[in-house]
Amino acid sequence: MVEPDNLRYTKLSLNTGSGAIPALGFGTLIPDPIATRNATKAALEAGFRLLDTAERYRTEKEVGEAMQEVFKAGKIERQDVFLVTKLWNNNHRPERAKLAFEASLKRLGLDYVDLYLIHTPFAFQPGDDQDPRDANDQVIYDKGVTLLDTWRALEGLVDEGKCKAIGVSDFSLEQVKEIFEASRIKPAVVHVESHPYLPQWELLDYCRKNGIVLQAFAPLGHGLPPKLLEDPVITAIAKRVNKTPAQVLLAWAIQRGTALLTTSKTPSRIKENFELSTLPEDAMRDISEGIKSRVRFNLVAETGVPGFIPRGK
Incomplete structure (x- = not known):
């Protein structure tokens, strides 16, 4: 194996002036609570210094405990x-x-978070049901609130010192522009599905020009067909540089200037995903220019209903 270099320690500056975000992050969308706690602890011990959770994942308590x-x-x-x-x-x-944020802090056992995101641009019917449905099993949306209303609430949390930065998740380029242009505190991070099958070049270009960090989830394609880890371009590069296909994909994401999240329950895989090395320029070019397939694995950005979270959970 190629010896890891410093790529895995890459940090990207935040436009808030509140420091930098680790490019390599660990996501905690793991259904089992015990597995979540164990995996989070293993990730920290392996060297990961960014942990990503969410109210909807129902993993905040376990992440906090770990x-x-x-x-x-x-x-x-x-x-x-x-x-x-x-x-x-x-x-x-x-x-x-504001109440939801306070509840997240309590579950995490923390007095502040480094980044708080609007999970999707879709407002659902307010209430305790995270997945409100009508008699025809259709999502009940809330037309009584705008994205800017919600963003203003997040700006207030920054003012109170309870979160250092705020951002958005699963937003389109147009929605990011809407918030960026109207906001007092600019979004620091845009969290979206991105990988060689969904490179999001236009959004990444906008983020670069405006000092926003693009953070990619599902950088390995989430194991769904067509399997990115089995793409011939990726497997050929992995063989050439003596790395795993996963390590190649994660390195590509960091080297093109994005942050990313990777998730696993297996300690050896967690450690492997941290042991990244810089790819040569020809490998970067082969991935960025040689892969033509375009696939979105999670339709959350189109409906607000996350494709990776089981219904009723």
Whole structure:
């Protein structure tokens, strides 16, 4: 195997002036609570310094417990970890957004988060049901609140010092522009599905020009067909540079200037996903220019209903 270099320690500056976000992050969308806690702890011990969770994932409590366990062992401190969580669709109304944020802090056992995201641009019917449906099993949307209303509520959380930065998730380029142009506090991060089958070049270009970090989820294609990890361009490069297909894809994401999230329950795979090395320029070019397939695996950006979270959970 090629010896890892410093690529895995890459940080991207935030437009808030509040520091930088680790490019390589660990996502905690893992259904089983015990597996979530164990995987989060393994990720921190492997070297990951960004943890991503969400109200909707229902993993905040376990992520918080894993963090406290590692902190108490004296291995790392709170300020070493960049913690991200998200506001779910049923809490878009400003009065609900503040309460939802406070509830997330309580579950995490923290007094601040580093980044708080609007999970999707879709407002659902306000209430305790995270997936409100009508008699025909159609999502009940909330037309009584705008994205800017919700964004203003998040700006207030920054003013209070409870989150250092705010951003958006699953937004289109047009929706990002809407918030960016109307906001007092600019979005620091745009969190979207992105990989060689969905490179999001236009959105990435806009983010670069405006000092916004694009953070990619599902950078490995989420294991769904067509399998990105089995793409002949990726497997050929992996063989050439003596790395796994996953390591190739994660390195490509960082080298093109994005942050990313990777998820696993297996300690050996978690460690492997951290051991990245810089790809040669020809490999970067082969991926960016040689892969022509275009696939979106998660339709959350079109409906607000996440494709990776089971209904009723």
